[in-house]
Amino acid sequence: MQQKVQGLKKEFSKRDVSRLRNLVKGKTGASIGTQIGYKKETKDYKEGDVWTENRKTWTIKNGIKQTVSKLDAIKKEVFMPLCCPECNKVMKKRLDKPNYKVHKKCFDCVVEFEGSLKNKGLYKDYIKDLKTNNELAILDEMESYLLNAINATNDGYVSEQGTVERWVGGYEKEKIAKDIIENSKIRREAIKNKND
Numbered sequence: 001m002q003q004k005v006q007g008l009k010k011e012f013s014k015r016d017v018s019r020l021r022n023l024v025k026g027k028t029g030a031s032i033g034t035q036i037g038y039k040k041e042t043k044d045y046k047e048g049d050v051w052t053e054n055r056k057t058w059t060i061k062n063g064i065k066q067t068v069s070k071l072d073a074i075k076k077e078v079f080m081p082l083c084c085p086e087c088n089k090v091m092k093k094r095l096d097k098p099n100y101k102v103h104k105k106c107f108d109c110v111v112e113f114e115g116s117l118k119n120k121g122l123y124k125d126y127i128k129d130l131k132t133n134n135e136l137a138i139l140d141e142m143e144s145y146l147l148n149a150i151n152a153t154n155d156g157y158v159s160e161q162g163t164v165e166r167w168v169g170g171y172e173k174e175k176i177a178k179d180i181i182e183n184s185k186i187r188r189e190a191i192k193n194k195n196d
């Protein structure tokens, strides 16, 4: 029994990683629900229904019609503005993007900031903190993504492109959720201790 759950968990996370990767690259799969040249009849929707209307995907949650997508929330997370929020210059250098992801400012601003830390003798601590925070952020993201994936099993998963994804199978939802939370906790402590 234990072996079976382990196997499922492995498959699950591997699949989710590639899903997340595709998503970041903007590959969300073919859209469904919209059909050209076919006039849809008016329909009544109920709680949990998912449908496409005016090029958006809608659902009814807690009795309210809304566009809901956990996946799109992740997409917004990696969105980069045109200009650096600190110096207002256009971010077009190759190193601007990876730096913006971590520091929320352009490469030049990061260099300047790190230079000032070096002058104050704080650079070493800063790098250590950065590394720890980065590892913790990745862990948090994976944990919440996996938990969302499990909880989305009942009503499917919707991306703005109208892709409805469903996970089927009779695995033990609560047991896996517990495992994810527990393992994340252990890993979190390990990261903090290692970098202390």
Ligand SMILES: [Zn+2]
Pocket: 084, 085, 086, 087, 088, 089, 105, 106, 107, 108, 109
């Ligand atoms: Zn800047």
